[in-house]
Amino acid sequence: MITAIVVALLFAMLVIGTPVALALAVSGSLGLYMMGGTPMLMGILETTPLSTASSYELITIPMFILMAEFVVLSGVADDLFDAAAAWIGRLRGGLAMATALAGAGFGAISGSSTASAATLSSTTIPAMLRQGYEPKLATGVVAISGTLAMLIPPSIALILYGIIADVNIGDLLIGGVIPGLLVTLTIILTVAFLVWQDPARAPAGRSYTLREKLSKLRVVAPLLLLFLLVTGTIYSGIATPTEASGIGAFGALVLVALARRLSFGAVRASLLRSAEATCMILFIVLGAHIFGYFFTLTRTTNDLVALIGTLEVSRWAILAIIMVGYLILGCFMDQIAILILTVPIVLPVIQSLGFDPVWFGVLVVVTAEVGMVTPPLGLNAFVVARYTRRPLGEIFGGILPHFWAHLIVIALIAAFPAIVTWLPSTMGR
Template identity: 60%
Template sequence: MTAFLIIVLLFGLLALGVPVGFAMGVAGTIGLFIVGNWDMVLGVLQTTPLSTVSTYELITIPMFLLMAELVLKSGIADDLFRAAAAWVGHIRGGLGMATAMAGAGFGAICGTSTASAATLSATSLPAMLRHGYEPKMASGVVAISGTLAMLIPPSIVLIIYGLLAEANIGKLLIAGIIPGILITITIIATVYVLAVRNPAAAPVSPRVSLRDKISLLRVIGPMIVLMMMVTGVIYTGVATPTEASALGAFGALLIAILRGKARPAEVMDAAKRAAQGTCMIAMILLGAHIFGYFFTLTMVTQNLVQWVGAMDASPWVVMVAILLVYVILGAFMDQLAILVLTVPIVLPLVVALGFDPIWFGVIVIVTAEVGLITPPMGLNCFVVAFYAKRPVSEVFAGIWPHVFAHFIAIGLMLAFPQIILWLPSMMK
């Protein structure tokens, strides 16, 4: 009963607009006081902040955020879209496909979904509209392509899942590569089907000469180097994810310098924004740990595992039910908040059912991508509408084909776990 009341208090605080980290910290503290005493509360509050921020792997977050901010300053996303558009723009729906490719490429050097969606809104969406694309189709592909940054390394969300689940962050990041490619192909295939069914919604762009195509490929070079400085060194075992994040931030700084976008004021602004993002995430993790202590004392997780274990249901039925809950929660809550609230509760159950925590983490992130574009929350849709100055209803109208296509991709990853687990199993 105490656990139920504290959960109601938590959602009440969230409904009032209290930031998720503070809401979890307050609810967890009150819960600890109820089940224990004031000395217990003080003991947790005195030790948890230091234990939270002193985690070695936490350093990856400010480094990857700094890398993302410097990449945004360099303006490389514009060039990525132009290069992709030059090569596939003459195909039916080609600019939409180029948007998905640019989203995947930018996600591989950015790591944050909202930044990716905002950047694509300012680059690829105006280009599609100028070429006569149907607004809802163009808006939909931009919104879904922005979510690729959640999955393709260096994904900040995967790192946070790893910290919450105490999983191998290097394997988690590498596990996102093949699913990221699969989701990118899914988006491209969805755009092609939509364009073939309604050619007027996706006009063909003029062909670009082979010489110009090859010339535009030079912008991909820095991106590939940056990807190798991060993902490549993690996969080969040359560096840990923490060391790779520092290499990535340094590489992004070099790119910004070479492109003339590294004036002292711009670098300081990038560092400031990265620090702000890191403080927000650290506060969320702190609140999650306090709330987690309360859940441990009240045996909520253990009781849930025992209850499900007593059910006469297939583990796959339970897994599908869990993912449906994630889809529903994603329509109403921020994806980071969902991870922090659910992973400490759900993961022990998932492991008890015999599923791999690395596999589950990637599946949850892909499911969270759907939540990023579904109403009424649909954060990426609001980001696209804001930066592109388009009605949010128009963006929501264009995402539904991609939602259904995502469910097919999730089904493939459920049926064939090696899509996720093969690459991490080959790591050195």
């Protein structure tokens, strides 16, 4: 009965727009008070903030957020799109395909989905519209390409999952590489199909000489080096994810200096934005820990695992139900909030069914990508609308073909776990 009251309060607070961190903390505190009174509640409230903030792995989050801020400040995303456009822009729909490549490249040195969507919106959409691309196609590919930053390392979503689930963060980040490339290829193939279906959606672009193409590649070198500094050191075992995040933030600062955009005001603004984003995430984690203590004491998760064990259905059917649940939640909630709210409950069920937690984490993040672009709260769609002044209905219409394509990718990753688990198995330790 207490559990039902607390869960109902949590969802009621979320429905009326209460910040996720506050909703988790208040509902969890009420549950603890109802179970053990003031002594139990105060004992947990006095110790939880320190135990939450003192986690060594949490250092990874502000460092990667700062790295993303510096990458945006350096302006390298513009050059990245220009380089991709020079090589494949001549194809019909080539600029849209170049947007997907730029999104993957930006995600590999950023980790922030909204930052990626914002940057791509201000650079690639004007270029596509000038060439006569269908606005729906242009905005849709930008919104979906921005989500690649959630999957390709460094990924804040995968780091949070690793912290919540107590899973090796290095394995998660490396496990996201092949699925990230698969999603990028899927976006490109979807664009190719749409253009083949109706050539009027995108004209062929201008051609570039080989010399021009090679000169454009110069901008890729520092980005590739930054990617190797982060993902390469994690994969080889040279650095932990926490150490690699610090290296990445410093490397991104060097990019800013090389671009001659380094100033006290710009660095200060980047640090402040990073601190604000980090505080928001830490507050959510703190609220989740309070709520998690309540769930642990009520043994709700254990009861759920026991109930699943009595069901005479395939474990794949249970997995499918869980994934559908994530797709539905993604339409209404922020992806970070979904991870923090659901993983402590769902992961024990997944492990009891014999599934790999690293594979499940990547699968959940790919599913969360879809939530970033689905109505009514597809955050990336709103970011694109803000920067382009295009109607939301048009943007969601452009996203729809990519939504169906993403469902196919989710099914492939679910059916073939080696897509995720193979690369981590080859890592240096």
